[in-house]
Amino acid sequence: xxxxxxxxxxxxxxxxxxxxTYCNSSTTLSNIQWxxxxxxxxxxFLIQLVKSGEVKKQKRLTFQFGEAKKNSSLHITATQTxxxxxxxxxxxxxxxxxxxxxxxxxxxxxx
Amino acid sequence: EAGVAQSPRYKIIEKRQxxxxxxxxxxxxxxxYWYQQILGQGPKLLIQFQNNGVVxxxxxxxxxxxxxxxxxxxxxxxxxxxxxxxxxxxLCASSSTDSNQPQHFGDGTRLSIL
Numbered sequence: 001x002x003x004x005x006x007x008x009x010x011x012x013x014x015x016x017x018x019x020x021t022y023c024n025s026s027t028t029l030s031n032i033q034w035x036x037x038x039x040x041x042x043x044x045f046l047i048q049l050v051k052s053g054e055v056k057k058q059k060r061l062t063f064q065f066g067e068a069k070k071n072s073s074l075h076i077t078a079t080q081t082x083x084x085x086x087x088x089x090x091x092x093x094x095x096x097x098x099x100x101x102x103x104x105x106x107x108x109x110x111x
Numbered sequence: 112e113a114g115v116a117q118s119p120r121y122k123i124i125e126k127r128q129x130x131x132x133x134x135x136x137x138x139x140x141x142x143x144y145w146y147q148q149i150l151g152q153g154p155k156l157l158i159q160f161q162n163n164g165v166v167x168x169x170x171x172x173x174x175x176x177x178x179x180x181x182x183x184x185x186x187x188x189x190x191x192x193x194x195x196x197x198x199x200x201x202l203c204a205s206s207s208t209d210s211n212q213p214q215h216f217g218d219g220t221r222l223s224i225l
Contacts, residue, residue, distance in 0.1 A: 006153075031211060042202060043154065045213035088153050092210050098167045099210045101146075101153035 002027045002093045006102035014110050019076040021105035023089035030094045032065055032072045037104070038085040046074075069094075079109050113137065115217035117203050123223045129191040132220045136185070136205030142166075143180055144214060145188050146202040154202055160186065161209065190222075198224045 003026040013019050023032065031050045035043035047056055049065035049072060056063045062075045072091075076083055086104040093100070116135040124130050136143050141162050146154035157176065158168040163183035171178070175194070180186040190197055200219040206212040 033213065035214075042216040042218055043204075043214075045215070048211075048213065090214075097210060098156055098159055099214070100156070103153045 002091070002096065002100050004089060004091045004100045004102040006089055006105055008105055009103065010106050010108070012108045012110065013079050015081060016078050019079050019083070019107055021074050021087050021089075021107075023072045023074075023091070023102050025070045025091045025093075025100075027070070028094045029069050029091040030096075031092050033090045033092075033099065034063060034072075034074055035088045035090060035101075036085050037088065041085075043088060076107075079107070081109050081111050083107060084109050115203055115205055115215055117201075117217035117220055119220055120218060121221050121223075123225065124193055125225050126195055127192040129189065130193055130222065131187055131189045132201050132203075132222075134186045134188070134203030134217060136203070137207075137215055140205035140207050140215075141183070142206045142209050142212075143186050144202075144204040144206075145178055145186070146204065148200045148202055148219070150199070157188070159210070193222075193224050195224050198222060 005024045033048045034046040037043045053067045054065040060077045064073045086106045088104045090099045090101045143160045145157045148154045157171045158178045159166040160180040163180050178188045202219045204214040204216045206214045
Protein backbone atom coordinates (compact mmCIF):
# COMPACT_ATOMS: atom_id res chain seq x y z
CA UNK A 1 0.00 0.00 0.00
CA UNK A 2 0.91 3.66 -0.18
CA UNK A 3 3.63 4.80 2.22
CA UNK A 4 4.84 8.29 3.04
CA UNK A 5 8.27 8.69 4.59
CA UNK A 6 9.78 11.78 6.14
CA UNK A 7 13.34 12.65 7.05
CA UNK A 8 14.90 13.60 9.29
CA UNK A 9 13.01 12.42 12.35
CA UNK A 10 14.46 15.21 14.48
CA UNK A 11 16.37 18.41 13.78
CA UNK A 12 18.05 20.69 16.28
CA UNK A 13 18.99 24.14 15.00
CA UNK A 14 20.26 27.38 16.41
CA UNK A 15 17.84 30.27 16.00
CA UNK A 16 18.53 31.94 12.67
CA UNK A 17 19.68 28.76 10.94
CA UNK A 18 17.73 27.23 8.08
CA UNK A 19 15.75 23.98 8.28
CA UNK A 20 14.52 21.52 5.68
CA THR A 21 12.34 18.42 5.95
CA TYR A 22 11.83 15.96 3.12
CA CYS A 23 8.86 13.79 2.26
CA ASN A 24 8.88 10.80 -0.09
CA SER A 25 5.97 8.69 -1.26
CA SER A 26 6.10 5.15 -2.57
CA THR A 27 3.43 6.05 -5.14
CA THR A 28 2.50 9.06 -7.26
CA LEU A 29 0.46 11.60 -5.37
CA SER A 30 -2.47 13.70 -6.52
CA ASN A 31 -1.69 16.26 -3.85
CA ILE A 32 0.44 16.79 -0.79
CA GLN A 33 -0.46 18.76 2.29
CA TRP A 34 1.76 20.08 5.06
CA UNK A 35 0.72 20.44 8.68
CA UNK A 36 2.39 21.81 11.81
CA UNK A 37 1.75 20.41 15.26
CA UNK A 38 2.95 22.35 18.27
CA UNK A 39 3.86 20.36 21.39
CA UNK A 40 0.61 19.33 23.09
CA UNK A 41 -1.45 20.65 20.20
CA UNK A 42 -3.19 19.30 17.17
CA UNK A 43 -2.06 19.39 13.52
CA UNK A 44 -2.75 22.69 11.79
CA PHE A 45 -2.93 22.92 8.00
CA LEU A 46 -0.18 24.95 6.37
CA ILE A 47 -0.48 24.44 2.63
CA GLN A 48 -1.46 22.11 -0.21
CA LEU A 49 0.52 21.44 -3.38
CA VAL A 50 -1.15 19.94 -6.42
CA LYS A 51 0.90 20.58 -9.55
CA SER A 52 4.10 18.88 -10.63
CA GLY A 53 7.10 21.08 -9.77
CA GLU A 54 4.94 23.51 -7.81
CA VAL A 55 6.64 25.92 -5.42
CA LYS A 56 4.73 27.96 -2.86
CA LYS A 57 5.98 30.41 -0.26
CA GLN A 58 4.55 31.59 3.03
CA LYS A 59 6.82 34.24 4.53
CA ARG A 60 9.92 32.27 5.60
CA LEU A 61 8.47 28.89 4.55
CA THR A 62 9.03 27.46 1.07
CA PHE A 63 7.21 24.34 -0.09
CA GLN A 64 8.08 22.29 -3.17
CA PHE A 65 6.38 19.41 -4.95
CA GLY A 66 8.62 17.21 -7.05
CA GLU A 67 8.35 16.87 -10.80
CA ALA A 68 7.30 13.24 -10.49
CA LYS A 69 4.79 14.12 -7.74
CA LYS A 70 6.35 11.57 -5.41
CA ASN A 71 8.34 13.87 -3.14
CA SER A 72 8.08 17.22 -1.42
CA SER A 73 10.07 19.47 0.84
CA LEU A 74 9.51 22.22 3.36
CA HIS A 75 12.27 24.75 3.91
CA ILE A 76 12.28 27.33 6.68
CA THR A 77 14.66 30.25 6.32
CA ALA A 78 16.14 31.81 9.46
CA THR A 79 14.28 29.76 12.01
CA GLN A 80 12.66 31.39 15.02
CA THR A 81 11.66 29.87 18.35
CA UNK A 82 8.03 30.09 17.22
CA UNK A 83 8.84 27.53 14.51
CA UNK A 84 9.23 24.80 17.14
CA UNK A 85 6.96 21.82 16.56
CA UNK A 86 6.50 18.76 14.37
CA UNK A 87 6.00 19.19 10.65
CA UNK A 88 3.98 16.51 8.87
CA UNK A 89 3.50 15.92 5.21
CA UNK A 90 0.34 14.13 4.14
CA UNK A 91 -0.08 12.70 0.68
CA UNK A 92 -3.15 11.59 -1.22
CA UNK A 93 -2.49 8.86 -3.75
CA UNK A 94 -3.57 9.25 -7.35
CA UNK A 95 -6.99 7.69 -7.74
CA UNK A 96 -7.31 7.22 -3.99
CA UNK A 97 -9.54 8.77 -1.41
CA UNK A 98 -7.44 8.88 1.69
CA UNK A 99 -4.50 10.95 2.83
CA UNK A 100 -1.53 9.22 4.43
CA UNK A 101 0.52 11.14 6.98
CA UNK A 102 4.27 10.86 7.30
CA UNK A 103 5.85 10.28 10.70
CA UNK A 104 6.83 13.94 10.94
CA UNK A 105 10.00 15.90 11.56
CA UNK A 106 10.31 17.42 14.98
CA UNK A 107 12.08 20.78 14.96
CA UNK A 108 13.87 22.12 18.02
CA UNK A 109 15.12 25.72 17.92
CA UNK A 110 17.66 26.95 20.42
CA UNK A 111 17.62 30.68 21.17
CA GLU B 112 -16.33 29.65 12.47
CA ALA B 113 -16.38 27.18 15.33
CA GLY B 114 -13.73 24.50 15.10
CA VAL B 115 -13.95 20.75 15.44
CA ALA B 116 -15.20 19.84 18.91
CA GLN B 117 -14.12 16.66 20.65
CA SER B 118 -14.87 15.18 24.05
CA PRO B 119 -13.65 14.11 26.45
CA ARG B 120 -10.16 15.69 26.42
CA TYR B 121 -8.72 12.97 28.62
CA LYS B 122 -9.77 9.46 29.53
CA ILE B 123 -8.13 6.89 31.74
CA ILE B 124 -9.50 3.34 31.77
CA GLU B 125 -8.30 -0.13 32.60
CA LYS B 126 -7.63 -2.70 29.91
CA ARG B 127 -10.65 -4.65 28.77
CA GLN B 128 -12.96 -1.73 29.61
CA UNK B 129 -14.93 0.19 27.00
CA UNK B 130 -14.60 3.82 25.99
CA UNK B 131 -16.31 6.18 23.56
CA UNK B 132 -15.22 9.43 21.99
CA UNK B 133 -17.41 12.07 20.44
CA UNK B 134 -16.71 14.50 17.61
CA UNK B 135 -18.68 17.40 16.18
CA UNK B 136 -17.14 18.60 12.91
CA UNK B 137 -17.19 22.08 11.48
CA UNK B 138 -20.70 22.91 10.32
CA UNK B 139 -21.29 21.90 6.73
CA UNK B 140 -18.20 19.73 6.42
CA UNK B 141 -19.02 16.57 4.52
CA UNK B 142 -15.92 14.55 5.35
CA UNK B 143 -15.01 13.40 8.84
CA TYR B 144 -11.88 11.53 9.87
CA TRP B 145 -10.79 9.66 12.96
CA TYR B 146 -7.06 9.31 13.52
CA GLN B 147 -4.98 7.53 16.11
CA GLN B 148 -1.75 9.29 17.03
CA ILE B 149 0.69 7.36 19.17
CA LEU B 150 3.35 9.45 20.91
CA GLY B 151 6.12 10.38 18.51
CA GLN B 152 4.29 9.17 15.40
CA GLY B 153 2.18 10.71 12.70
CA PRO B 154 -1.62 10.47 12.71
CA LYS B 155 -2.86 7.11 11.45
CA LEU B 156 -6.22 7.15 9.70
CA LEU B 157 -8.72 4.81 11.33
CA ILE B 158 -11.85 5.69 9.41
CA GLN B 159 -13.04 8.29 6.93
CA PHE B 160 -16.70 9.22 6.43
CA GLN B 161 -18.18 11.06 3.50
CA ASN B 162 -21.45 12.37 4.88
CA ASN B 163 -22.76 9.28 6.68
CA GLY B 164 -21.06 6.71 4.47
CA VAL B 165 -17.70 5.04 5.10
CA VAL B 166 -15.03 5.88 2.50
CA UNK B 167 -12.15 4.00 4.13
CA UNK B 168 -11.84 1.90 7.25
CA UNK B 169 -9.01 -0.36 6.14
CA UNK B 170 -6.89 0.38 9.23
CA UNK B 171 -9.70 0.19 11.78
CA UNK B 172 -9.29 -2.86 14.07
CA UNK B 173 -12.85 -3.94 13.57
CA UNK B 174 -12.77 -6.63 16.23
CA UNK B 175 -12.61 -3.91 18.90
CA UNK B 176 -13.14 -0.51 17.26
CA UNK B 177 -16.38 0.81 15.83
CA UNK B 178 -17.45 4.20 14.56
CA UNK B 179 -20.63 5.74 13.32
CA UNK B 180 -21.74 9.01 11.86
CA UNK B 181 -25.49 9.04 12.03
CA UNK B 182 -27.23 11.81 10.08
CA UNK B 183 -23.90 12.79 8.54
CA UNK B 184 -22.99 15.27 11.25
CA UNK B 185 -21.37 14.27 14.54
CA UNK B 186 -19.61 10.98 15.09
CA UNK B 187 -18.65 8.57 17.83
CA UNK B 188 -15.68 6.20 18.00
CA UNK B 189 -15.84 3.28 20.40
CA UNK B 190 -13.25 0.84 21.66
CA UNK B 191 -14.44 -2.38 23.27
CA UNK B 192 -12.50 -3.96 24.88
CA UNK B 193 -9.48 -1.68 25.22
CA UNK B 194 -5.92 -3.00 25.08
CA UNK B 195 -2.75 -1.43 26.44
CA UNK B 196 -1.57 -0.61 22.91
CA UNK B 197 -4.64 1.59 22.38
CA UNK B 198 -3.05 4.29 24.54
CA UNK B 199 -2.84 7.25 22.19
CA UNK B 200 -4.42 10.54 21.22
CA UNK B 201 -7.54 10.12 19.11
CA LEU B 202 -7.95 12.99 16.73
CA CYS B 203 -11.06 13.91 14.82
CA ALA B 204 -10.79 16.07 11.71
CA SER B 205 -13.17 17.37 9.09
CA SER B 206 -12.89 18.83 5.62
CA SER B 207 -15.43 20.60 3.50
CA THR B 208 -15.71 18.10 0.69
CA ASP B 209 -13.05 15.41 0.47
CA SER B 210 -9.35 14.83 1.13
CA ASN B 211 -8.47 17.32 -1.60
CA GLN B 212 -9.38 19.96 0.95
CA PRO B 213 -7.51 20.99 4.12
CA GLN B 214 -8.31 18.98 7.19
CA HIS B 215 -9.28 20.83 10.36
CA PHE B 216 -8.42 18.96 13.54
CA GLY B 217 -9.98 18.96 16.96
CA ASP B 218 -7.90 19.04 20.15
CA GLY B 219 -8.10 15.26 20.46
CA THR B 220 -8.82 12.84 23.28
CA ARG B 221 -5.81 11.54 25.16
CA LEU B 222 -6.54 7.93 26.15
CA SER B 223 -4.49 6.12 28.76
CA ILE B 224 -4.98 2.42 29.35
CA LEU B 225 -3.86 1.05 32.71
